[in-house]
Amino acid sequence: MVAFVATFGGLLFGYDTGVINGAVDPMKSDLGLTAVTEGFVVSILIFGAALGAAVGGKLADRYGRKHNILMLAVIFIVGTIGCALAPVWPVLALFRFVLGLAVGGASATVPVYLAEVAPTEKRGSLVTRNEVMIVTGQFAAFVVNAVIMNVWGQHESVWRYMLVVAVLPAIALLIGMLRMPESPRWLSSQDRDGEALAVLKQVRSPERAEAEMAEVHALVREERQAQTGGWSDLAVPWIRRLVVIGAVLGIFQQLTGINSIMYYGTQLLKDSGFSSNGAIIANTANGLFSVLGVTVGIMLINKINRRTMLIGGFTLISVFHVLVGASAMFLPDSMPAKPYIILVFVVAFVFSMQGTLGPLVWLMLSEMFPLKIRSFAMGLSVFVLWMANAGVTFGFPPAMAAVGIAPTFFVFAVIGVLGIVFVATMVPETRGKTLEEFEDEIRLQHS
CATH class of the missing domain: 1.20.1250.20 (MFS general substrate transporter like domains)
Incomplete structure (x- = not known):
């Protein structure tokens, strides 16, 4: 509920x-x-x-x-x-x-x-x-x-x-x-442990609530000795590293071009060869497969490691970007099936994106940061994500007008390959750990 x-x-x-x-x-x-x-x-x-x-x-x-x-x-x-x-x-x-x-x-x-x-x-x-x-x-x-x-x-x-x-x-x-209820972790950070435990008992078994409360309380007490969360915390190398990883993940999520489809899908399909009415109807497929993709992603997200799923997502996205670009470039305009082939590959991209990177990046941003700066770091990362969104929103129409569908999607494909490299070399695994366990693990690795 x-x-x-x-x-x-x-x-x-x-x-x-x-x-x-x-x-x-x-x-x-x-x-x-x-x-x-x-x-x-x-x-x-x-x-x-x-x-x-x-x-x-x-x-x-x-x-x-x-x-x-x-x-x-x-x-x-x-x-x-x-x-x-x-x-x-x-x-x-x-x-x-x-x-x-x-x-x-x-x-x-x-x-x-x-x-x-x-x-x-x-x-x-x-x-x-x-x-x-x-x-x-x-x-x-x-x-x-x-x-x-x-x-x-x-x-x-x-x-x-x-x-x-x-x-x-x-x-x-x-x-x-x-x-x-209010967040029990936030309540504990405000020295309202009684209220925090009461909330945990609403959403956990009594024994588990007590055990989890002890863990949260110990971490809050430890962090109380450090500075309060904010810009000053970025001076700590391991915290700065996590915030940079979060911000770059947000940028890569947007540079897949997903919102170019969500904002300009109808225009893209018209450029592919659909009539105006046909494009409006066909664009609802992007919305439908967006929902289906996220649904599949949620079924898989607790069964597959975050890093594996991110790399798989970037791989699928890059493949479908190449297929959209190749279809636009090499299929003749006189071919009646051309717009439908492009639609299939665009829908496959939307499905792959929303089944992997779409939910995963938001999940990882909520999991990666230490309690004392969790909301601050989340806000900073999401600010960067939104600015990347703005860049794609402004850049997509002139790019399409200047170079057409194929080169635009080839650029998206290259960005996807860079995303694979970034995840493989920089992004930590968060699955199967409490927020506190992950925080302790990262602190020890980089202290």
Whole structure:
């Protein structure tokens, strides 16, 4: 129940990033957007998310994970209603930025909250449910857009209906989180051990709760002697190494090009040879296989080592990038099956990505960092991830226009190969260890 409620933050993350795909055309005519203001309105959410991730981590450390998620639910509600009622595009842009703050804050806080509440053996599947909800939110946005456009497409303000739907899961998140417990690890770090033990007894057997509480308490006491979590901790070599690994993992996740498909999938399929209507329908396959991929990933994530799964994911992604590029380059445009072949390889890439790197990177970011800077380091890594997302979002359309589908996807393939090298040489294994065991192990290795 804790995982179900908290991951409504992920659902909102997915819906608010995916809904613009179908809303932007009617929005352009209703608000008189130019190419420049359209790009500004679409992209400002990403910059808001980058800031929200950086600030959200710090706020979660200071005031608590639950408190942060409740605040984010309110911001989601305000941002959604503000966007839906915006009379002119600057107001829309302002509330898109507000929504971005909530999206980024949720992306940094929800995985940490789930990792700290979940028992070790279920941590992988529970934390990665957030990724399921993100891609479910994006898929829901594609479907809701299609349905609303078919029913109310003649209305100038049809895009407002698309946006306002997100207020429902935001209200559910707010009401649901009021009944959820605070993170026991955060409570212990605030010297609230009685409350922390009470929470653990809600979600563990009494014996296990006592044993786990002793372990958490010992670690918190040990870290109390060190500095409080923040920028100063990056002076410690092993902590700095983990934060750099986390940030680079986030960059590689985005440079697979997954969000170029989630934001511009319809345009890519039109460029491949589909008609406008055909591309909109075909694009829902990307949303569907995104959800299916994450579902398969969750089934595997507690059975396969993190490093093995990351290397396998990068390998599959690179292969499908090469196949997309080769199909675009070598198949003749006169061939009727060409767009469908490209669609199959794009969908296979989306499935492979969301079945491996999609959930795994978020999971590893929630597992890798020591308690005293966990939310700070998560926020920093996710800030870098969002900036990489912004780079792909801005860079993909001009790259496609300048060089076409094939070279763009060949570049993505090369980045995937670099990802394999990075994982093989730098990334530690976190599976099968408590957060405290992993922290002790890394400290000893690099002290």
